[in-house]
Amino acid sequence: DADVTQTPRNRITKTGKRIMLECSQTKGHDRMYWYRQDPGLGLRLIYYSFDVKDINKGEISDGYSVSRQAQAKFSLSLESAIPNQTALYFCATSDLRGSYNEQFFGPGTRLTVL
Amino acid sequence: AQSVTQPDIHITVSEGASLELRCNYSYGATPYLFWYVQSPGQGLQLLLKYFSGDTLVQGIKGFEAEFKRSQSSFNLRKPSVHWSDAAEYFCAVGAHGYGNKLVFGAGTILRVKS
Numbered sequence: 653d654a655d656v657t658q659t660p661r662n663r664i665t666k667t668g669k670r671i672m673l674e675c676s677q678t679k680g681h682d683r684m685y686w687y688r689q690d691p692g693l694g695l696r697l698i699y700y701s702f703d704v705k706d707i708n709k710g711e712i713s714d715g716y717s718v719s720r721q722a723q724a725k726f727s728l729s730l731e732s733a734i735p736n737q738t739a740l741y742f743c744a745t746s747d748l749r750g751s752y753n754e755q756f757f758g759p760g761t762r763l764t765v766l
Numbered sequence: 767a768q769s770v771t772q773p774d775i776h777i778t779v780s781e782g783a784s785l786e787l788r789c790n791y792s793y794g795a796t797p798y799l800f801w802y803v804q805s806p807g808q809g810l811q812l813l814l815k816y817f818s819g820d821t822l823v824q825g826i827k828g829f830e831a832e833f834k835r836s837q838s839s840f841n842l843r844k845p846s847v848h849w850s851d852a853a854e855y856f857c858a859v860g861a862h863g864y865g866n867k868l869v870f871g872a873g874t875i876l877r878v879k880s
Contacts, residue, residue, distance in 0.1 A: 656809075685867075692775065694856060694870040695810075710867075742809065754800070755868060757810040 655679045656758035658743050664764045671730040673761050675743030682748045684726040685755065686710075686718060689740040698741075701726055702748075733765045768793040768859045772871035779847050780879050787842040787874050789857030798860040799840040800868065801831055805853045813855075816840065827851070852878045 656677045665671050675684065683702050687695040687710075697710030699718040707718055715737060719727045730737055740762050744755040769792045779785050791797055798817050802810040814825025821833040831842045840857060854875045858868040 687870075692872055694770075694772075694872040695858075696870075697867060700867065744810075754812065754815060756812075757802075759809040 656743060656745055656756055658741075658758040658761050660761060661759065662762045664766065665733055666766050667734055669733050669765075671733050671763065673728045673741055673743075673763070675726045675728070675758055677724050677743075677745045677756075677758075679745055679747070679756060680723075681745035681756070682723065683746045684720065685744040685746075686716075686726065686728045687742045687744065688712065688737075689742060689760075695742065698728065730763075730765075733763075735765045738763060738765045768797060768861050768869050770857050770859050770869055770871035772855075772857055772874050774874045775872070776875045776877065778877040778879060781849050782846050785842075785844045785847045785851070785876070787855050787857075787876070789840045789842065789871060790838050791840065791857075791859045792838065793859060793861060795861070796835070799831075799833060800858040800860070801825065801829070801840075801842050802856045802858060803827075803853050804856065804873075810856065813842070847876075847878055849878045849880060852876055 659674045685700040686698040689695050696712050701707045701720045704720050717729045740760050742760050743758040746755045771790045800815045801813040804810050813829050814823050816823050816833045824830050829844050854873045856873045857871040860868045
């Protein structure tokens, strides 16, 4: 059962292009997160959202923007992609009322910027 | 702010041998601690978590971890490794009142040789 889904799963694009990565969840969670994973660096937080009207920058938000269209949907945009944004991107969710900090991850989107 | 160190980038063990993956954290109070596993081409799956109470926690797939406050550690162990355990393992720490945010270590890649 795919509680957290991400589309696309793989994307190759060119420098300067606008890219949107989408995340949807059926878990009914309030909180959603976007991370990027780079070899040797682990996961780093880009943006997070506590609800539709509450969006916050993470540690590496420069060059990215997000949109929380609904409780279940959280999109990440790269307005003008650059090669060092090549990475594996994960969406995650957590429940305000649930186990402390536990997050549930989507399968990831592998983005390559040429 | 909290931080997580996973000192070993790669570890290779023989199938059937025991395993210990190290994790050290930095945080001023009792943290929430997690171990996630990422199999090749997959998202992150929660192995186990520590919030309070018994410092030895059991997880899925035969893994366990021990919280040692005096050493600021949360090492992951498994008594007998299977080839299917080959993956990347991430330790993460969360904090009270930190908006459910997690800070991840850089990861340890486990290779299992037959």
